[in-house]
Amino acid sequence: MPLIIAARDRLARSRPYRAPIRVGAAGGLGAPAAIAAAFALGAAYVVTGSVNQAAVESGLSPLARAMLASAEMADVAMAPSADMFEMGVKVQVLKKGSLFAARAHRLYDLYKTFDSLEAIPAEMRARLEIDIFRRPLSDVWEATRRWLSERDAAALARAERDAKLRMALTFRWYVGLSSRWPIEGKEDRKSDFHIWCRPAMGAFNDWVAGSFLQAAEARSVGQIALNPRARPSGPERSNCAAPASTCRRTSSPSRRVGSR
Ligand SMILES: Cc1cc2nc3c(=O)[nH]c(=O)nc-3n(C[C@H](O)[C@H](O)[C@H](O)COP(=O)(O)O)c2cc1C
Numbered sequence: 001m002p003l004i005i006a007a008r009d010r011l012a013r014s015r016p017y018r019a020p021i022r023v024g025a026a027g028g029l030g031a032p033a034a035i036a037a038a039f040a041l042g043a044a045y046v047v048t049g050s051v052n053q054a055a056v057e058s059g060l061s062p063l064a065r066a067m068l069a070s071a072e073m074a075d076v077a078m079a080p081s082a083d084m085f086e087m088g089v090k091v092q093v094l095k096k097g098s099l100f101a102a103r104a105h106r107l108y109d110l111y112k113t114f115d116s117l118e119a120i121p122a123e124m125r126a127r128l129e130i131d132i133f134r135r136p137l138s139d140v141w142e143a144t145r146r147w148l149s150e151r152d153a154a155a156l157a158r159a160e161r162d163a164k165l166r167m168a169l170t171f172r173w174y175v176g177l178s179s180r181w182p183i184e185g186k187e188d189r190k191s192d193f194h195i196w197c198r199p200a201m202g203a204f205n206d207w208v209a210g211s212f213l214q215a216a217e218a219r220s221v222g223q224i225a226l227n228p229r230a231r232p233s234g235p236e237r238s239n240c241a242a243p244a245s246t247c248r249r250t251s252s253p254s255r256r257v258g259s260r
Pocket of ligand 1: 028048051053196200
């Protein structure tokens with residue numbers, strides 16, 4: 001932050017900007033202390049990432065939001081990214097309650113080890129079909145082929161020629177689709193839920209433990225944004241009744257996040 005702010009100051013002195021340039025902070029902001037630290041470093045505003053997903057407005061199913069609401073700081077893991085799978089790019093995902101990270105790693109390891117689906121020993125293929133895909137790999141490729149034929153004929157032509165690419169696209173069926181299952185709340189795929197999540201989620205959960213915001217259904221974006229700069233315990237909290245919309249603990253605009 002100090003380096004970016006110093007660069008901003010240098011630029012602002014050398015160029016005739018009409019409005020001041022504001023520098024915000026994001027990443028790892030889940031609790032009041034982290035947000036206070038960001039403001040102390042000179043941030044003009046803050047942006048939360050992971051905690052927004054636990055909000056009722058996020059689009060995630062209640063089932064997935066309940067999983068997020070119970071996560072602790074260490075309940076995250078790195079996993080292969082869906083759109084940059086072949087490049088080995090990793091993203092942070094929720095580990096608690098889901099085997100997605102371990103399963104996606106297994107697929108990536110197989111992708112690195114073998115040149116085609118056909119080269120994978122039969123026993124290993126059978127395990128993949130039972131544990132991860134729940135259908136024959138040939139069916140997964142067929143579904144992928146159909147999907148590509150409607151959207152990306154050039155990629156399909158490449159895949160028809162390149163067995164390793166066919167393997168990557170087949171594995172991406174799981175790594176990609178698994179992020180839809182927590183949105184749909186697909187119960188029978190709960191153990192494969194693929195939810196991007198960083199430790200800020202655990203920090204938030206720890207901070208709201210024992211308060212009205214502990215309940216996943218009370219976490220509207222408004223409540224999340226209004227409350228991070230207040231202490232979670234104390235008389236205000238115990239007076240707070242169920243309807244989330246009425247539970248504003250920091251009503252003074254001057255105390256709202258990003259108001260300075
Ligand atoms: C649901 C979700 C989707 C995200 N999508 C992207 C993305 O497409 N590209 C990207 O660079 N970062 C993405 N991020 C990472 C965020 O930009 C941000 O770096 C991260 O959430 C850090 O904030 P946090 O520690 O408060 O979670 C995403 C994060 C979440 C939770």
